[in-house]
Amino acid sequence: MTSTTGTKYGVTGIGNAIVDIIGRCDDVYLAQVGAAKGSMRLVDADDVNKIYAGMGPAVEISGGSAANTIAGVASFGGRAGFIGSIADDEFGRIFSHDIRSIGVTFTNAPIKGGMPTSRSLILVTPDGERTMNTFLGTSTQFDETMLDRALIRDSAILYLEGYLFDREEAKRAFKEAAKEAKAAGRRVALTLSDGFCVDRHRAEFLSFIRDGVDIVFANESEIKSLYETSNYDDAVASARKDIKLAVLTRSAKGSHILTDGRDIEIAAAPIDKVVDTTGAGDLYAAGFLFGVAHDLPLETSGKLASLAAAEVISHIGARPAVPLDRLAREKGLLT
């Protein structure tokens, strides 16, 4: 499916190129390694080795928040691109193989002789909740020289991963990318990524959003953190003023789309059993961005988003296990 804006690509994402190392652990181990359940934290090489040594058997599978979203867009049949930094090692080869094998354009060459490819130890507790310990490795070398500007100009939507606010060079690259997209008449979308990440960079997130982000994705804790309030309705009132199109996800409560004074409530898609919530927000964004890039109504985009999120939490791993376009057709959401 080609985008209706006349661009070759529907969505191009920029984010950390990460391989996930997913294993189960109990709440005791989580406390022992000092991780806050449900959050993402950055760890150094020593810590990542220590946490890995103590966790159970794992599965390695391509991840990265924006990369998962882009994989979801491709699974819906959208043309998509990805920009991120990998090293010349096995994890780099896994990441680029997996994203290219689903038809995503990914032009970044592996960086030789530097740090290893990023990895995230994802500890899944018995409640299906996931806690991430990310070693950035070569992603810390990402800067504006790695932007594929032609790809950005030729994509209806540029999608940015909030995690990149954790590094100065990456943040500068973000701003450059957004400028490039805007100059070409494209839309810019941003996910706040994580409540703790918002805490660390609140003022910059706010000024970046007010400077021209068109679509913002956030969950409850992220939007509350952005507006420093413990009251969801207060956060919503503030979001209405700042954000053209805000998409607020609320786990089992579904999601909430705010635009032009309109409120759209989308129910969570039903699911038998939550196996692993890794990727829920990423895949929600995938369905929504696919819909918006193809000029589908916001209600339909929200339903595609919920469908994709429900699929990804029904199994281990943060990317779709079945083609999302087929699922969407079965549900009558795509023709």
Add this chain to the structure above:
Amino acid sequence: MTSTTGTKYGVTGIGNAIVDIIGRCDDVYLAQVGAAKGSMRLVDADDVNKIYAGMGPAVEISGGSAANTIAGVASFGGRAGFIGSIADDEFGRIFSHDIRSIGVTFTNAPIKGGMPTSRSLILVTPDGERTMNTFLGTSTQFDETMLDRALIRDSAILYLEGYLFDREEAKRAFKEAAKEAKAAGRRVALTLSDGFCVDRHRAEFLSFIRDGVDIVFANESEIKSLYETSNYDDAVASARKDIKLAVLTRSAKGSHILTDGRDIEIAAAPIDKVVDTTGAGDLYAAGFLFGVAHDLPLETSGKLASLAAAEVISHIGARPAVPLDRLAREKGLLT
């Protein structure tokens, strides 16, 4: 659970230390890369790269036939060891982390500066059947100097993977290991691994078995290949003469245990949906060896075997996703 023979370990396995790269493909791709469905073949570095480039997104997970069996024994609560060759790279770290994290003793140090850690591209077709393309890498450097002889002497059963017959040095290591086990009064078990592998080394398999293997695992095509017959009953008649305890697996038809003129038929454990048959034979062997190492009746050992095989084919990956001792207790097979 400690073994009833007075040894510290119930089972120690020797095999290729492999990381599986599991992805789906259709029958057309299988034909295109010239692979015979359901078989294992060895490929070189060029071929492994070519096949990988054309296959879909994948999941990386520790594998290796004997290593899967040993992981199964540990999951039943047995004390177990593994011997195999890894390189000083990411796949080597994944392999050793995963096997050690479930309590298996694995003492082989990574080999520096040689070939990379073994990997197997496992192509899963829509029928759930798996076809393996194995790049041996550092496993080709495995020889008798890498045997942990103390571990072998202290294990009730030494379990050997037939795939190692594909290399001279590994085969020599096998024979040394079997001699060590026998001298200490232990039992030796062997899996024929693959019909094509038996074809390549029939005479040596037969002489090795007749020289003192106590337990042989084979599926229908392997046992028919061993005795060069297309008739299963003829193969069974020959196996009766050569093999003290033969365990013949027949997929959905269940399994067939031959010993001392007795025949025991074990039904396949029921399963809702076959997702990926990778590891079915390996986990069957795990249940059976766990039972035998702990002096359980052969019928019970066969049922544990079927239970473990059914668990592993219900999901992607060749190692148990849930603790097998818990499953066995739920079914009343262990107390």
